Structure formats: structure tokens, C-alpha cells
Amino acid sequence: MSTPPFATELADSTPAKAPGPLKGSAAALLVPQARLSGPIPWVIAIMIALVVIAAAGGLALNNLTSNARAELSGAVTIQITEANETLRKQKAATAAEVLTAQDIVASLRVVPEEELDEMLRPWLGDGAGSQDLPIPALIDVQLSSASGPAEIARLQAALDADVPGARVDAQSEWLQPVYSALSSLQYLALALIALLTFACAAAVWLAARSAFSNHRETVEIMHLLGGTDAQITRIFQRSVVRDAAFGGLVGLGLGAGAVWLLGRQFAALDSGMVAGGVLGMSDWIIIALIPLAGVALALVTGRYTILMALRRML
Amino acid sequence: MNERAGDTVNFDNVGLRYGTEPEVLSDLSFTLFPGSFYFLTGASGAGKTSLLKLLYLAQRPSRGGIRMFGKDMITLPREQLPTYRRRLGVVFQDFRLVKHLTAFDNVALPLRLAGVPESELQKPVDDMLDWVGLSHRVKARPATMSGGEQQRVAIARAVIGRPDMLIADEPTGNVDPEMALKLLRLFEALNRLGTTVVVATHDVHLLKKVPESLIMRLNKGRLTDPTGALKFPPRSTRPMRAGQ
Ligand SMILES: Nc1ncnc2c1ncn2[C@@H]1O[C@H](COP(=O)(O)OP(=O)(O)O)[C@@H](O)[C@H]1O
Ligand SMILES: [Mg+2]
Numbered sequence: 001m002s003t004p005p006f007a008t009e010l011a012d013s014t015p016a017k018a019p020g021p022l023k024g025s026a027a028a029l030l031v032p033q034a035r036l037s038g039p040i041p042w043v044i045a046i047m048i049a050l051v052v053i054a055a056a057g058g059l060a061l062n063n064l065t066s067n068a069r070a071e072l073s074g075a076v077t078i079q080i081t082e083a084n085e086t087l088r089k090q091k092a093a094t095a096a097e098v099l100t101a102q103d104i105v106a107s108l109r110v111v112p113e114e115e116l117d118e119m120l121r122p123w124l125g126d127g128a129g130s131q132d133l134p135i136p137a138l139i140d141v142q143l144s145s146a147s148g149p150a151e152i153a154r155l156q157a158a159l160d161a162d163v164p165g166a167r168v169d170a171q172s173e174w175l176q177p178v179y180s181a182l183s184s185l186q187y188l189a190l191a192l193i194a195l196l197t198f199a200c201a202a203a204v205w206l207a208a209r210s211a212f213s214n215h216r217e218t219v220e221i222m223h224l225l226g227g228t229d230a231q232i233t234r235i236f237q238r239s240v241v242r243d244a245a246f247g248g249l250v251g252l253g254l255g256a257g258a259v260w261l262l263g264r265q266f267a268a269l270d271s272g273m274v275a276g277g278v279l280g281m282s283d284w285i286i287i288a289l290i291p292l293a294g295v296a297l298a299l300v301t302g303r304y305t306i307l308m309a310l311r312r313m314l
Numbered sequence: 315m316n317e318r319a320g321d322t323v324n325f326d327n328v329g330l331r332y333g334t335e336p337e338v339l340s341d342l343s344f345t346l347f348p349g350s351f352y353f354l355t356g357a358s359g360a361g362k363t364s365l366l367k368l369l370y371l372a373q374r375p376s377r378g379g380i381r382m383f384g385k386d387m388i389t390l391p392r393e394q395l396p397t398y399r400r401r402l403g404v405v406f407q408d409f410r411l412v413k414h415l416t417a418f419d420n421v422a423l424p425l426r427l428a429g430v431p432e433s434e435l436q437k438p439v440d441d442m443l444d445w446v447g448l449s450h451r452v453k454a455r456p457a458t459m460s461g462g463e464q465q466r467v468a469i470a471r472a473v474i475g476r477p478d479m480l481i482a483d484e485p486t487g488n489v490d491p492e493m494a495l496k497l498l499r500l501f502e503a504l505n506r507l508g509t510t511v512v513v514a515t516h517d518v519h520l521l522k523k524v525p526e527s528l529i530m531r532l533n534k535g536r537l538t539d540p541t542g543a544l545k546f547p548p549r550s551t552r553p554m555r556a557g558q
Contacts, residue, residue, distance in 0.1 A: 004503050005441035006476040019429030026426045029419055030412065221410050224372055225471075226400030227427045229393065314374060314392065 021234045030218055030235055040207040041243040047200040048251025048294050051193055052287055056259040056279060058189030059286065064277035065182045075171040078139040082165060092137040095163045102158055104143050104151055111138040204244055204298040208305035211239045223313055233306045237299060244298030248291025256287060322348045322479055322510045323369065328378030330364055338364050339535045351505045353521050354514040356532030362514040363407055363483055365532065369512065370404045370481050371395055400428055403477035405485045409468040411456040417443060418452045421470045428475065442470045461488035469497055479510040486520065498523055
């Protein structure tokens with residue numbers, strides 16, 4: 001009887017050295033990659049889309065606030081209330097002279113009365129231009145520094161002597177409540193992102209567990225035939241990462257699409273303030289990194305889940 | 315081949331229980347010598363599969379010491395176990411074929427896990443499948459195979475890497491006597507190349523087919539040595555309890 005055709009002796013040809021990972025085709029055989037594992041990739045897609053939208057909102061708010069702050073921090077408005085039109089014009093001119101003499105004033109502009117009428121027309125109708133309804137004169141002042149309370153007090157003192165009835169307002173002060181609201185919204189966006197990241201990790205954990213339970217038998221067999229933890233995790237992590245990559249790409253597509261549409265609608269409003277919230281290149285890069293972070297999260301969670309399960313097997 | 319120097323397996327007063335159940339294996343002390351052929355017999359439920367699980371490193375004993383290939387398996391760190399598992403060939407009682415893999419890929423699995431390059435797989439796997447009479451079933455998956463065919467794939471997978479020790483759990487339970495004999499010849503051929511063979515079977519007729527074999531008999535979780543060939547280590551030569 002002939003000797004059976006044994007392969008070369010493994011114990012001799014591959015000594016104590018740990019074998020490397022299974023090559024692509026062999027690994028693909030062990031965990032068939034033909035289809036996605038159920039609804040979980042879609043859950044991940046939805047999570048990623050929501051993270052993308054929340055992140056885009058947060059970034060836009062951040063841009064908007066810092067743009068507005070930069071523009072307004074040195075801006076001051078002088079308001080001169082005077083019913084008599086001639087007197088009002090005189091006072092405005094005097095005020096302009098007094099202000100120009102101040103070294104903290106970088107530039108100023110007396111807002112023309114027609115412009116004020118135009119601004120008020122939507123509220124006052126045709127009465128806006130009428131003499132019966134006196135409107136204050138306005139001077140926009142740009143300071144060379146930020147408009148703190150000290151600067152406001154100095155301007156007020158300088159004006160009080162020559163222009164009674166002139167009032168100095170820092171524009172940034174008017175906007176303070178708006179800033180607070182905007183930063184609250186930013187915190188809300190951050191909190192949403194944190195919650196969604198958590199939910200996403202949970203979904204990935206489920207994905208890893210389902211990949212694992214679908215292939216539990218294969219894992220056990222590989223384990224008993226001397227497969228190392230590293231070899232086995234590598235194979236299963238592939239399928240988790242694939243699910244996460246699918247979810248991440250679809251999610252990015254959906255989220256970025258929604259953000260782009262919203263952006264176009266806001267742009268159509270043609271409002272100066274909203275224009276300050278436009279997303280820049282760096283913002284889009286951050287958004288594009290979100291699915292990558294999702295895949296990294298999947299990798300770590302998936303590895304951990306499978307390693308834990310293997311540890312229980314001896 | 316100095317790796318095989320010394321005893322292949324050494325059990326010292328080993329006991330095994332599942333959970334809080336009573337022990338299914340008790341006071342096992344024996345030595346398996348390299349290159350020997352052992353039959354493990356005993357009635358169904360005697361604990362044959364449980365003993366083999368300890369041997370193929372799927373289970374740790376509840377008490378006692380186990381040394382294999384000169385290494386203490388009880389204190390061996392978990393991450394070193396795969397190295398020892400790769401020195402074993404195992405035919406599981408329930409075959410444990412990967413069900414979405416073809417016969418070819420199932421037999422190739424231990425070689426792939428050991429890092430044998432793809433180019434060196436094809437011929438040995440084909441030859442081995444041919445030898446167990448399955449050359450026409452190379453591309454078949456377990457679900458489409460008969461019990462006997464699955465058993466032969468499982469055996470081919472266990473012996474393909476020419477292991478240091480072959481552990482087979484009722485390996486001829488699903489084949490006709492003629493094929494059973496052929497498979498026994500396969501184990502003997504492997505044994506002649508130096509592999510220690512342990513075959514669990516409840517089929518007493520099989521024992522006579524390998525004249526040079528040594529017999530271990532399990533009875534309700536305890537080992538008896540009808541052929542006196544086990545060469546129990548000194549510890550177990552102490553008087554046994556009544557009833558042994
Ligand atoms: N995983 C397990 N959990 C609990 N009990 C088990 C388990 N495996 C086997 N047993 C019990 O251990 C005893 C021995 O079983 P086994 O080793 O399979 O015997 P054999 O292979 O000789 O038929 C039996 O009573 C069986 O019920
Ligand atoms: Mg059994």
C-alpha cells in the first residue's frame with residue numbers, strides 16, 4: 001500500500017514563529033463578503049448623515065459668530081435725537097468734528113438721512129420721510145481698537161460737552177444676546193455630535209457582534225485548528241470595517257447633500273449675517289473626515305468585540 | 315527531531331467537570347509516548363470526547379496537571395496555545411467543517427492558517443482528497459455531502475499537515491467497514507511517520523485491526539488499562555480506590 005500524500009510537516013516547516021495574516025483570497029473565502037450584514041450599515045449611514053449635518057451646522061454657526069464679532073467689535077453708533085431738522089444736522093456735523101479729533105476713532109460716516117428713511121420704510125411706510133416723524137441722526141464710527149466700556153465712556157464724555165443729547169452705543173452690545181444664542185446653539189451641536197458618536201459606536205458594536213455570531217462556527221473551527229487571535233480578528237474586522245465604510249460613505253453623501261441644499265437656500269436670502277456662516281474649505285475637510293472617524297471607531301470597536309469573544313474560548 | 319523528545323502527553327491526576335455538575339473525568343494519570351498508536355474506548359457517555367477535548371486544547375481541566383510536548387499546558391499563556399494546536403490534527407466527532415467552504419478549502423485551511431503559500435497548497439490538498447476517495451467532490455460543500463464524505467474531508471484536514479499527534483473522535487462512525495479499514499490504514503501510515511495517534515471509538519472490532527495498538531478504556535470517567543501498556547507514571551501506581 002502506498003504512503004498517503006501528506007503535505008510537508010507543518011511543525012517542522014513552520015516552527016514556533018506565529019504565522020502571518022491570511023492572504024486576501026483565503027480570508028475572503030472564510031467570511032463571504034457578498035452582502036452587507038442586515039440593516040446595520042444603514043443605521044450607521046443615518047448616524048453619519050446626522051453627525052455631518054450637526055457638524056456643518058456647528059461649523060457654520062462658528063464662522064458666523066466670529067465673522068460678526070470681527071466686524072462689529074470696533075463698531076460704535078452715535079445717535080443724536082433732535083426734533084428740529086436743521087439743528088439735528090448741525091449737531092451731527094459738530095459731533096463728527098468732535099469724534100474725528102479723538103485718537104481712538106479710525107473712521108466715521110454720517111449716515112445720510114435718505115438711507116435712514118429707506119431703512120425705516122418697511123416699518124413706517126411713506127411716513128418715513130415726513131417731517132412729522134423725527135428720526136435721530138446716526139453716525140457709524142469705527143474705532144481703532146475694540147469698543148470696551150472705557151472707550152464708550154470717553155466718547156460719551158467728549159460729546160456731552162458740545163453735543164447734548166448724543167448717545168454712544170457699542171454695536172456689539174446690542175448683539176450680545178444674539179452671540180449668547182449662537183454659542184448655545186454651538187454647544188447644542190457639540191452635544192448632538194457626542195450623542196450621535198455614542199449611538200454610532202453602539203451600532204458598530206452591534207455590527208461586530210452580528211458579524212461574529214453569523215460566523216461563530218467558523219471562528220471556533222479556526223481557533224481549534226490553531227488560528228491565532230490576530231488572524232481571526234483580522235478577517236472579521238474586514239467585514240465590520242466594510243459595513244462601516246459603506247455606512248460612512250452613504251451617510252456622508254446624504255448629510256453633505258442636505259447641508260449643500262440648506263446652504264443654497266440660506267445664500268438665496270442674501271442676508272449679510274447669514275453670508276458670514278458660509279462653510280469654507282477647511283470646514284468641508286472636517287466634514288469629509290467624519291466617515292473616516294466612523295470607520296476608525298468601527299475598527300476599534302470591532303476588534304475589541306471579537307477579541308473579547310475569543311478570550312472566552314480559551 | 316528533538317521537538318518530539320520526551321513524552322508527548324502527560325496527565326497527572328486530572329479531573330474535569332462542566333459547571334457545577336459532578337466530575338465527568340476523575341483521577342486521570344497517564345503518559346502517551348511519541349509514535350505510539352492508542353485506542354480510547356468506553357461506552358457512550360464514558361467521557362471519551364471530554365478527554366479528547368483536553369488533548370486538543372479546547373478545554374482546561376478542573377484540576378490536575380497536563381504536559382504536552384514537554385510543556386506545562388496549565389500555566390502556558392493563552393496566546394501560546396495556537397502554536398501547540400497547530401501541532402495537532404483533530405477529527406472532531408461532529409466534523410466541524412466550515413460549511414460555506416468547499417472540500418478543497420476545508421482541507422487547505424490548516425495549511426493556510428500555518429502560512430503555507432497558495433502555490434504550495436494545490437497539489438497536496440488534491441492528492442489527499444484523492445487518497446480518501448473524494449477527488450470527484452473537490453468543489454462540493456459540506457451540505458451537499460453524505461456523512462461519510464464529510465467524515466473523510468474532516469480526516470483529510472486533520473492529517474494533511476502531518477501533525478505530531480492525531481486525535482480522532484469516532485472517525486469511522488459514518489463510513490462502511492471497507493472505508494473504515496482504509497482510513498485506519500491512513501492513520502497507521504501517519505503513525506509510521508512518527509505521529510502519535512489517539513483514536514476514540516466505541517467499536518471494539520476496530521481495536522483488533524491495529525495489532526500494535528495500545529488500549530485505554532474509560533469507564534464512567536475513570537481510566538483502566540486492560541493491556542497494561544499505558545505505563546502509568548509512578549504517582550498513579552498508588553493503590554486505587556475500591557471499585558477500580
Ligand atoms: N459541554 C458539556 N456540558 C455539560 N456536560 C457535558 C458536556 N459535554 C459532555 N458532557 C457530559 O459529560 C459526560 C461524558 O460525555 P462525553 O465526553 O461526550 O462522552 P463520550 O464521548 O464517551 O460519549 C456525559 O455525561 C455528558 O452528558
Ligand atoms: Mg463522544
